[in-house]
Amino acid sequence: xxxxxxxxxxxxxxxxxxxxxxxxxxxxxxxxxxxxxxxxxxxxxxxxxxxxxxxxxxxxxxxxxxxxxxxxxxxxxxxxxxxxxxxxxxxxxxxxxxxxxxxxxxxxxxxxxxxxxxxxxxxxxxxxxxxxxxxxxxxxxxxxxxxxxxxxxxxxxxxxxxxxxxxxxxxxxxxxxxxxxxxxxxxxxxxxxxxxxxxxxxxxxxxxxxxxxxxxxxxxxxxxxxxxxxxxxxxxxxxxxxxxxxxxxxxxxxxxxxxxxxxxxxxxxxxxxxxxxxxxxxxxxxxxxxxxxxxxxxxxxxxxxxxxxxxxxxxxxxxxxxxxxxxxxxxxxxxxxxx
Numbered sequence: 001x002x003x004x005x006x007x008x009x010x011x012x013x014x015x016x017x018x019x020x021x022x023x024x025x026x027x028x029x030x031x032x033x034x035x036x037x038x039x040x041x042x043x044x045x046x047x048x049x050x051x052x053x054x055x056x057x058x059x060x061x062x063x064x065x066x067x068x069x070x071x072x073x074x075x076x077x078x079x080x081x082x083x084x085x086x087x088x089x090x091x092x093x094x095x096x097x098x099x100x101x102x103x104x105x106x107x108x109x110x111x112x113x114x115x116x117x118x119x120x121x122x123x124x125x126x127x128x129x130x131x132x133x134x135x136x137x138x139x140x141x142x143x144x145x146x147x148x149x150x151x152x153x154x155x156x157x158x159x160x161x162x163x164x165x166x167x168x169x170x171x172x173x174x175x176x177x178x179x180x181x182x183x184x185x186x187x188x189x190x191x192x193x194x195x196x197x198x199x200x201x202x203x204x205x206x207x208x209x210x211x212x213x214x215x216x217x218x219x220x221x222x223x224x225x226x227x228x229x230x231x232x233x234x235x236x237x238x239x240x241x242x243x244x245x246x247x248x249x250x251x252x253x254x255x256x257x258x259x260x261x262x263x264x265x266x267x268x269x270x271x272x273x274x275x276x277x278x279x280x281x282x283x284x285x286x287x288x289x290x291x292x293x294x295x296x297x298x299x300x301x302x303x304x305x306x307x308x309x310x311x312x313x314x315x316x317x318x319x320x321x322x323x324x325x326x327x328x329x330x331x332x333x334x335x336x337x338x339x
Contacts, residue, residue, distance in 0.1 A: 021053075023045040065097035092113065109133050266301060
């Protein structure tokens, strides 16, 4: 009789574990469908049925983090790691969660990714995330080493080539960055939604190779028609080359996508001024200063506008205002700093 009772208890527990697994798989499916709320309910049911089911705590933590409940997510992921301390996936999930907090979460994300990397040093994805976090922290030399490691582990990881190029460009190594961007493009023919050609174009700008930069930005805008930075950089190239109508077209395209884009407003006004069209420049600069009253460049170029319109008094006032705000004349169409 006692042996039979024990068998029944064991059988009931096995059924409970089976139900927990079913909820686990259901939650994972909801996560894939980007339905964090439904996933959360499924994982909560799974851990109630089996408090030792580590993957369910992992899913629970991911769901909480996607719902911006980071404290609860961190607690659930810590439980998963406690139950299965040799699984690199759990600190990896924690790293993704901490990264979702933005700059404030980067140190904690890096610590979690490092822990995952120690558990699985030959995982290219983990090396990539360590590199990406270091890159966001501005530690480009260290980031480059991890991107290189990711490439060694997975030579087809196109995004690692791109990000390595970004870090090397930030370090001033533009020739190598160009080669890496080209390799990332070669490895990934479907580029919609990415910025690979834009990154390549910026590297060409720093090499003072305007012709190849123009080609790269043109390809970027063909693939991603709403890529504001690519249109802006094309406008800058056309302005430098003395192609004002094409520059105006590109700056207007940027403003159609982002009506308050500061640099597009200023650069478009500069081109209008170069074409002796101060009346066209004036509303752009007035709108800019309405949004940003302390913009020194806005006041300076508005002064230039009033001067050409023959209003010397207002021109003088704007120049004085620009000077007080610390206006520092610089090349208006300079390339953006590497990200």
